[in-house]
Amino acid sequence: MPSAGYAPLDINGIRSYLNALPVARDRLGQEASAWRIREVGDGNLNLVFIVEGKGAVVVKQALPYVRLVGESWPLPLKRSFFESNALFIQERYAPGLTPQIYHFDDRMALIVMEYLSPHIILRKGLMQRKIYPKAATTIAQFMALTLYNTSMLASSAEAHKARIELFASNTALCKITEDLVFTDPYREAALNRWTSPQLDGIKAEFERDNPLKLAAQEKKWQFVTEAQALIHGDLHTGSVMVTDSDTRVIDPEFAFVGPIAFDVGAIIANYLLSFFSHRGQSQDGGPDSYCDWLLGQTEMLWTVFEAQFLKLWEQQPSGEVFAQGLFETPESTAALAAHRHVFMQKLFRDALGFAGCKMIRRILGLAHVQDMESIKDPDVRARAETMALIFARQLLLQAHGFSGIADVTAAAQEHASPAKV
């Protein structure tokens, strides 16, 4: 329900709003009448304006419903509050890896923030087979910094619970994930879509696959109960903007204190979806260096995340769990160091399970990815999607079978080989 004083803005509304805002006026320069303003929101939920004068800003305003679906699916404006709070916290722990916030207006559910240029959405770059040598590494660092520092490994219980409390009422956006990622793809749900009739068989198979459904519900249980760190909550390649040298993570409106492995699994899933989209379009299934690069980047997502997370844990063990006072002799220190790897191994397997869920929902659920959607020939698209689905099922059911990320990429390569399809 919109609060008193809220109104969605059009281009003229944005012009007057920013003209009354010194921080925006200073940044934009020129007369307000000269600003060039366009609405560019191509996401599922919000209005997004790019405003250019001498300088430039982006204005993101929440709508009281899901833009993709319409007014029949209301969605609280408070997501703007959660997004701005998440951005503030992420900026604190991972400085420079998110867009800078200039202004947040709770009443208008509106954020004025840095205009990233010449950045493009990472997903679009990957679709165009562009090489971003630093993107995966930077995303991995972003995850390590934000997830480590907002966990009890780094912080007091009091601070941790304050974060839990701050984001606890972000229920509407969490419920989108709960329903669309963990439940709907495995049942008949009005909003599901898939490439039909090619995938009708596998869709029906998944609905009957009890071990798969139970595994997905176990992941849902983790998602709703494991309050481990402030997660981004929607960390796919459409939530990352890149240039050759810069990488920024955007759109944390799904943020809440949840399982660390969810973010890690989400981004791995999206690199793998890109990989399968390209492999599926290959005529002969022969070697493809871009696909190899994507798998290498998928490996980087985990290996850099793991190394950075461990490094932070070793260097800044400021939290109240695995507390320093308990592990001060050389033997204790060594035992704790060994245990950290046990901890990371569990996190790795949890991430693979979440990755499986995230891949499946993008092919059998409501919201799809452009990587696949852009494949015009439905038979070709279905081939790529089937590879991805079968691999995702393995991730979800056999996470314990993978001893490391190289195992995962080798299996992905195997699933995409011509003999398999």
Next chain:
Amino acid sequence: MPSAGYAPLDINGIRSYLNALPVARDRLGQEASAWRIREVGDGNLNLVFIVEGKGAVVVKQALPYVRLVGESWPLPLKRSFFESNALFIQERYAPGLTPQIYHFDDRMALIVMEYLSPHIILRKGLMQRKIYPKAATTIAQFMALTLYNTSMLASSAEAHKARIELFASNTALCKITEDLVFTDPYREAALNRWTSPQLDGIKAEFERDNPLKLAAQEKKWQFVTEAQALIHGDLHTGSVMVTDSDTRVIDPEFAFVGPIAFDVGAIIANYLLSFFSHRGQSQDGGPDSYCDWLLGQTEMLWTVFEAQFLKLWEQQPSGEVFAQGLFETPESTAALAAHRHVFMQKLFRDALGFAGCKMIRRILGLAHVQDMESIKDPDVRARAETMALIFARQLLLQAHGFSGIADVTAAAQEHASPAKV
């Protein structure tokens, strides 16, 4: 920090307070001047008054510090808010198993509630070798009803997160558990106490036992991150009042949304502490039917809890995880039924780990149990405590080695055999 208007009451203060409260006046009858009032708080934290007229009530008022330690250890009055909210929720799901609340005064941090008579504290009854045939069963039912119904197995995510939010700021009491249960017993901490010099050796051994310390910290991680259900948070035999035919669970001021297994482990630990206290006092270590009864009750705690929890889950699967819509064919229903046992098995092992922590903290940490403290001869006490400690370490380190609760009680019997000591 006490809020404006708060003042701890003495006996005269209680008299005037209740005289101004119709619900209390009606219940007490007589002139206020004729009421018999005594302060009976023997717990660690609060003032407790019994007020008797024609009827009777109990008044529990929080103090702004830990009563056991003094004003040097401040403690928020808001725990009274958390206790009353927990009591309301527990009464809703487990009617009649808690004291009835007549009045809650947030400003005065004061609850007026039912006077339970002729109830005594279960721990005291067990110390006197009394048989309470229904106590363990009723506690198990209380746990199943409250823990199932406040979990995502029964409720919507929105309701679950509202509970998380409501109790998130109960940080001060949670921190007592975090420090005293999971950390301090394993290090040098000023507040630790143990039977010295008899237990000096094992205390030092525990401080050096890296697998044990890591296991305890893993349990702490679960305690602070697993937001599974509204737990009582302090469910020992001193938090239960009994007669031969009635059992009530009191004092949920440590309540928050935490791991289900914590409550289950806590009460199992306290029955086992009672068992070891009696076995340790046995001159010849020969058969003791009361000890056998205690182990039988320990088994009931788990078996009744498990059966009731499963029954609720089968009959009222109203939550948003393992949702009904996914498991509607006979094959699906059977698969879900099998999976419920996997879920309970994990919960069982988690409970054993928590039980181990709870036993250790009562022997090497700050707050001890009367079962052990009442043993006057320090050598005898140390013998009982050593049995309990060694067994507790096994629970914590080898939870996976126990296939069921009968394994646990058999091992406890074994640990208490004369040959072992």
